[in-house]
Amino acid sequence: MSALPRMAGAELMDEPAQDHTELSKSLEDLRRVNRWLGGTRVVLHHLGDLVRRHPRAGYRILDVATGSGDIPLEIAKWARAEDVAVRIVATDNHATTLEMARAHTAAEPAVTVETADALKLPYADDSFDVALISTALHHFDDERDCVRVLREMHRVSRIGLVVNDLARSRTALLGARLLAATVWRTHPVTRHDGPLSVRRSFTPDELRALAARAGFAKAMVHAHFPFRVALVVEKE
Structure with a gap:
């Protein structure tokens, strides 16, 4: 079977004027995907490894393109359980998404939400x-x-970075299409964006190639069940 080619295309959740209610539903769907299909687990696994290998009195963590801030909240919860001091800056560049992230993380003192462009971090x-x-x-x-x-x-x-993303495959696309036809069928943004996200995502080899193009000397790519891939780069 031939490889599934990467596809370009705009996701509806990125539209600046996206409907508030529909975007809220889409971000809620993304939280569920992170919780139940491994996204949160992948981040905590690799972050925990970096923390163990690079002991500090405390850690400042940047979460780029945070969405509704669910990953920072899970990091704060994990850090308390592990007795690790953390401060997390959650960033995004979409005004409505930032509004929702601030509301979603308001009760967590370890998380601060700020505006930032991933292409030129301030x-x-x-x-x-x-x-x-x-x-x-x-x-x-x-x-x-x-x-x-x-x-x-x-x-x-200072220590490094973790990229946690979908792993593009025909099986992952089939799963996303099934969710779009059932669980997400009344959520037009997620119904559109879910399968497209799989088509826009990366294979492990593609992430390795991106790391090489970026000039990273110490980069590792890890596949995670069921449809996740992580790029971990250490600077030290």
């Missing part, structure tokens, strides 16, 4: 210990932009 070099991006790198169609995002995350982090 932070000094080494401002954070670890930079993260979850289910968002695939939103950049141009590989040059993907490389720019990776280099920006690398620039602002």
Whole structure:
């Protein structure tokens, strides 16, 4: 069977004027996907490994393209359970998404929400210990932009970065289409964006190639069941 080619295309949730109610439903669907299909677990696994290998009194963590801030909230919960001091800056560049992220994370003192463009992060070099991006790198169609995002995350982090994204495959696409026809059938944004996200996402080899183009000397790609892939780059 031939490989599933990567597809370009705009996701509805990225539209600046997207309907507030429909975007809220889509972000809620994304939280469920992260919770039940491995996105959150992948981040905590690799972040935990970096923390164990690079002990600090505390950690500043940057979450790029945070969506509604569900990953930062899970990191804060994990950190308390592990007795790890963290401060998490959750960023996005979509005004309505930022509004929802602020509301969703308001009760968590470890999380701060800020506006930031992933292509040009407004932070000094080494401002954070670890930079993260979850289910968002695939939103950049141009590989040059993907490389720019990776280099920006690398620039602002002292320890390294973690990319957590969908793994593109025919099986993953079939699963997304099944969800679009059932669970997401009344949610037009997710129904459109779910399968397209799979088509825009990466294979492990493609992530390795992006890391090489970015000039990273110490990069590892990990496949995670069922349809996740992670790129982990350490600077030290």
